[in-house]
Amino acid sequence: MSSRYFTTIAHIEEKEIAPGFFSRFIHTPNNTINFITVQAGSSIPLHSHLHEQTSMVLEGKFEMTIDNETQVMQPGGYCHIPPQVTHGGTAITDCRLLDIFYPVREDYKML
C-alpha cells in the first residue's frame, strides 16, 4: 500500500521516453531513479548530460557504449557514467534496467 514512505514500482506511471524504452521515475530531493523496461532491439543514441549516472541490468542483455568502450551488460553488471561523458546503447534482449542520476533529472519531470 502506498503511503508517505512506501510505494511499489507498479504504482508509478509508466512513460515511453524513447521508442521501446518505458520508464517509471522516482524523484527524491537529490536523485532520480529510473526503472526501465526495454524492448529487444531498441536503442538510445549516444548522448551526454550534466548528471552523474549509474546503471545496472536487472534482467536481460544490454549493449552499452561509454566514451569509446562497449560492453554487453547482463544481470549483476554495473556501470558508472561521469557527468558529460557520452554514452548510449541497445537492448540485445528484452531488458529491465535501473538508472540512478545525481542531481535530479529536472528534464524528466517535464515528460
Add this chain to the structure above:
Amino acid sequence: MSSRYFTTIAHIEEKEIAPGFFSRFIHTPNNTINFITVQAGSSIPLHSHLHEQTSMVLEGKFEMTIDNETQVMQPGGYCHIPPQVTHGGTAITDCRLLDIFYPVREDYKML
C-alpha cells in the same frame, strides 16, 4: 570484465555490516549504492543518519519500519527515508535489497 566504466557486482568485495547483512558497496562521487543480501530472521535495529536513503527489495520479503509505520516489502516494493528519520527492519525470508544513499556514506568506506 571490469574497466574504467564497467564492473559487475560479483567483483565487489562483500562485507558483513551487521549480523546476517552482507553488503557490496559502490561509492560514486555523490551516492553510495549498497547491494545487500540478508539472511532470514536478521534485523537492523532502529537508527537514523544524515543521509537520504532509498531502498528496494529485489528478492524476498523484508519488514521495514520507518518513523512509526511498518510494511512488509516485496520485489517491486520501494521506500524513501528522509534524512534523520528513524528506520530499521527484519528479513522475513532470505532477501536481496538495494539501498541508495545521498550523500556518500563515508562511514561505510571505513569498513
